Amino acid sequence: MKNLFEHTSSPWIRYSSYEYRTAEDGTLYIVVSADAKPEMYNPMKDAESLVLDAVNIGLQVMHKAPEDELKSMVLRFINSYGFLGFMTALPTTAEFITYESVYLPKNHFIKEESLSTESYLDYFYPFDKMDFHKKGVESSWSVSDKDGIAIALATGKNPQAVTMSFQKEYAERYDWLVKEFSDWAFTFTTSFLYYMDYDSLDEQTKKLYRQGMSAFGGISPTYHISLAENAPVIVWNFHSLLVMIQMCFSFMLTDSDCDMKLCKHCGRAFIASRKGNEFCSPKCKNQYNVYKTRAKKNKTDE
Structure with missing residues (x-):
């Protein structure tokens, strides 16, 4: 797996501190702390730990761990790796800013199949809004914060929405994070138990296991070919940490050399x-x- 994902197009951004904040409608979010500083890192270097940490939080959800413990684990995960990047993971393309509307495949979080860009962004900027303006397919946004400017310059090759998701105003819902972690844990548990109990399962139960696994899937990362020094290489474009985790998790599950x-x-x-x-x-x-x-x-x- 490490060789397969040896080349990625860009690192990820995490901040030095995150905290919980409740919106006016009672929805609990994780936000960047006011005095937090951004840091650029390569999550692929810790891919196995990243996947295991995500799955283990989901297992605690399945085991009905106390809510305070879950909140602590989720916040610790975000502090370690940064946000999952739901904003760029859910639409059909991370380039959704360049379209008139945001188009969404079926998912657990947003029922609408399409939304205006402004309505979609409201899910991720519930407190402080971005200075974002759009008319048709034309859009503009500005940032005045010193750290925000540095991030924009460092990640300028990414789709605009990715860079926007690295800004301090961005937030992610706690219940969405918990749901995503639990989905990964369910997938892993299904796979593990299926093979562990295979000889004792009847055909109907096996069929239910297979149906459960077939529901696992998501948006695949894009890639391009780069002419490296000695040979062409595949460069993966992970525009969200969520997609990166899901892709690495999939390969870990199916890799005969990775005994999860x-x-x-x-x-x-x-x-x-x-x-x-x-x-x-x-x-x-x-x-x-x-x-x-x-x-x-x-x-x-x-």
Whole structure:
């Protein structure tokens, strides 16, 4: 997988601090903290950790973890990696600014198939609005913040919407983030349990598993061919962290050399260092054996 995605068109932006903020309608968002500073980084260098962290948050959602714990985990994820970039992941193209309207395939978050650009942007700028103007397919926007200008210059080759999503005014809904994480966890759990229990499943149950997996999918990243020093290479254009995670996750699930598993003790997703490894750490293995021994002893005492 690392070789496959060795070349990407641009890094991602994360800020030094994020926080929760509630809109007037009661919707909970994550926003960039007022004094936060932007940082450019390459998420592909931590692709496996990024995917595992996302899936493990989703597993906690599935396990009905306390809301305060979930909020803490989601905020910690955003602080580590930045926003998922829903704004550029949901439309049919990240270049939606250049169209008269924003066109959306079916998704879990917005029911409308098309929206005006201004109405669509309202989902992501619920507090402070961008200085954005549009008439037909023509649009303009400006930024006066020093950090915002630096980001615009550094990411100028990206679609305009990507650069706009890196500005401090941008925000993402907490419930959308939780839903996306839980969808990834459901996909992983379905795949893992299907093969673990394959011999004991009846055909109807197998069919349900396969139907559940077939629902997983999304917008694929675009790419272009670049003439590198020795040979042409594929350069992937990940215009949202969400699409990057989903693409890497898909390859991790299907890569025979990447043994992604659920820990038999703590239930967390992990990459097994060798075949047959059922625990994410020696600690989990020891605790599992201790609890198993105690259970046997208690049963014997009865």
